[in-house]
Structures are given as C-alpha cells and as structure tokens.
Amino acid sequence: MLKIGVTGSAGSGKSLVCEGFRRIGLATLDCDEIARQVVEPGQAAYNQVVKAFGSKIVAPDCTLDRPALRRMIVTTKGSREKLESILHPVIISETVRLMDEVVHSKKKSCAVEVPLLFELGMENLFDVVVVVTAADNALVDRISRRDGVDREGAQKLLAIQMPQSEKVQKADYVIENRGKPEAVFKSVGILYQKLVNQRLTKK
Numbered sequence: 001m002l003k004i005g006v007t008g009s010a011g012s013g014k015s016l017v018c019e020g021f022r023r024i025g026l027a028t029l030d031c032d033e034i035a036r037q038v039v040e041p042g043q044a045a046y047n048q049v050v051k052a053f054g055s056k057i058v059a060p061d062c063t064l065d066r067p068a069l070r071r072m073i074v075t076t077k078g079s080r081e082k083l084e085s086i087l088h089p090v091i092i093s094e095t096v097r098l099m100d101e102v103v104h105s106k107k108k109s110c111a112v113e114v115p116l117l118f119e120l121g122m123e124n125l126f127d128v129v130v131v132v133t134a135a136d137n138a139l140v141d142r143i144s145r146r147d148g149v150d151r152e153g154a155q156k157l158l159a160i161q162m163p164q165s166e167k168v169q170k171a172d173y174v175i176e177n178r179g180k181p182e183a184v185f186k187s188v189g190i191l192y193q194k195l196v197n198q199r200l201t202k203k
C-alpha cells in the first residue's frame with residue numbers, strides 16, 4: 001500500500017488535499033481526529049490530561065475544554081510540552097494501528113493528515129510526504145474564520161509551529177493551495193497519477 005503523509009501549517013489546506021485524495025478513492029486518516037478521539041471522557045489519555053491540567057480545562061459536559069487548552073498551549077510556558085508528552089505517543093501508536101487496518105483492506109493507497117509530521121519525526125511511516133502551503137495571511141484568515149479566534153490567536157498558533165519554508169525544504173512534494181478548492185483537487189489528481197506511475201516504473 002502506498003502511504004502518503006500530508007502535512008503543512010494550520011489552515012494551509014491539509015483537509016482539503018485529503019478530501020481530494022478521498023474523492024479519487026484513497027483511504028484517508030486525520031491525526032487531529034485521532035487526537036480528539038483519544039481524549040474523549042473514559043479514554044486513558046483523558047484522565048491523564050485532566051490529572052496534569054486540573055478541572056480548569058474540563059467543560060461543564062465533562063469533555064475537555066479545547067479552546068481553554070488551546071489558549072494555554074500558545075501562552076503558558078511548558079504547557080504545550082506537557083500536553084504533547086501525554087498525547088503524542090498515543091496519537092502515533094493509534095495512527096500506526098489505523099494504518100495497519102487500512103493495509104488489510106482492499107485500498108491501494110492511504111493519505112494521512114498529520115499537522116506535526118516533521119515535529120513528531122513521523123516521516124518514516126510514509127512512502128512520500130506532501131506539504132501543503134498557502135500565503136501566510138491566508139493561513140491567519142482561514143484559522144480565525146474557521147476556529148472563531150482573533151487574528152492574534154491564529155498568529156500565536158502558527159508561531160508554535162515549524163515555519164512553512166522549513167517544511168517545504170523537507171517535503172517530497174509541495175501542493176500550493178492558492179486558488180479555488182477545485183484547483184487543489186486537480187493538483188492532487190495529477191500528483192497521485194505521478195506517484196502511481198513512479199511505483200509502476202520502479203517494479
């Protein structure tokens with residue numbers, strides 16, 4: 001199975017690119033979704049996070065207060081590292097487990113959205129790593145619109161991530177998300193065809 005890792009800064013369009021892969025028949029996984037599932041009440045990681053941060057990050061319905069945790073990881077020194085030390089090992093092992101499940105399905109290829117792929121050293125899990133980029137002001141616009149945070153909040157989130165230029169240097173392929181979603185879907189189709197052709201030539 002061809003394993004494609006899709007990464008890029010917050011708001012760059014990783015979900016859009018993965019939607020493109022899904023539309024042409026690939027299996028897709030999303031580490032943000034996995035990160036949400038592992039902290040649902042009752043899961044081991046939920047208890048660990050609540051123990052580490054206290055009741056101030058628990059919402060009235062007992063789920064994690066995600067906006068509060070997000071403000072904390074971008075403003076309070078050491079809290080991001082504390083949260084990551086609990087969640088990253090769980091996210092990585094769950095991603096590997098789910099990818100193994102896809103291997104046993106009939107799908108020929110799988111695209112996995114991993115926001116912190118390079119930061120977590122997950123390159124080796126994939127045959128190819130695709131970095132999605134967008135203009136810096138577009139990232140801020142999209143994050144603030146989508147997540148209901150102000151521009152400063154969006155900029156703070158971006159500031160704790162690896163700069164786009166560094167990700168591009170580490171990429172096998174880059175998809176620039178500058179036009180309409182349809183243009184991105186077209187780029188995804190062209191890239192996938194290229195990857196499949198390369199595989200066939202190698203064999």
Ligand SMILES: CC(C)(COP(=O)(O)OP(=O)(O)OC[C@H]1O[C@@H](n2cnc3c(N)ncnc32)[C@H](O)[C@@H]1O)[C@@H](O)C(=O)NCCC(=O)NCCS
Pocket residue numbers: 009010011031032035066067069070073080083084087088091114115116117157160161
């Ligand atoms: C801080 C949390 C609770 C905020 O939740 P929220 O629902 O507001 O945002 P969501 O999870 O959808 O993440 C949105 C984006 O924030 C960025 N982001 C999330 N965690 C981090 C982090 N530790 N460092 C840098 N950027 C991050 C990513 O680009 C992500 O796509 C959540 O992001 C979280 O649990 N983060 C720690 C786990 C993690 O590192 N996830 C990334 C998966 S590889």
Ligand SMILES: Nc1ncnc2c1ncn2[C@@H]1O[C@H](COP(=O)(O)OP(=O)(O)OP(=O)(O)O)[C@@H](O)[C@H]1O
Pocket residue numbers: 008009010011012013014015016017032115142143146177178179180181184
């Ligand atoms: N080309 C585009 N045209 C219009 N809107 C877009 C485009 N690309 C992305 N968006 C919008 O911008 C927001 C961010 O895009 P998306 O969720 O795909 O980014 P992401 O890289 O997955 O972000 P994150 O890492 O924060 O989850 C979404 O609301 C999406 O609908």
